[in-house]
Amino acid sequence: MSTTPSLLRELNGLNVLVVHPQDNELRVVSSHLQRIGCVVQHCWPVPEALPATDVAILAVEMEQRDAILALCAGLGEDAPPIIAIVGYENPSMLQLLLETRPAAVIERPLKPFGLLTQVLMARVAWKRKVEMLDQIRQLQVKHSSVSKISMAKTLLMLRHGYGERDAHKRIQRDAMSQRCSMEAVAETIIEQHSHPP
Known part of the structure; x- marks a missing residue:
């Protein structure tokens, strides 16, 4: 099992796609990710398919509901983990979150430690899932x-x-x-x- 320092080192050079509107929160997220050594890409609105990336951070916005659901429906079992950013809780948002099936959820306002923790945990969970799928195929x-x-x-x-x-x-x-x-x-x-x- 990997130790914590080696897991943290893995974040250095990790490709992270931030699917988020161009605003101050995007700048905060990008800044935190770059500070821990991640390579950050950005896109908005929600794309039809994910480009090659290690982790995707997705702003879950109700006006992008159809695009978010279409993106998530097209993801294969070996797709990179998605970390959802949510701003408020109501039944519609919770339903969309459940249908999105993210690997982790970050609540606004964002905190640097929370972002680091969720990226790390999502990546670890994804690697375990990939290993398990490989074992199942074998x-x-x-x-x-x-x-x-x-x-x-x-x-x-x-x-x-x-x-x-x-x-x-x-x-x-x-x-x-x-x-x-x-x-x-x-x-x-x-x-x-x-x-x-």
């Missing part, structure tokens, strides 16, 4: 491979009278002789036995 690939090998063994056992151990050895032997994976051999066996004899 498990899905492994599960698919194991399922194919298991199906191929079952076919060899049913069609050729192999025992389970012999069926496994046959697939291993073919993989070694053909210099390919056991999964590739299993796929060939499944394809060859896909039609009844």
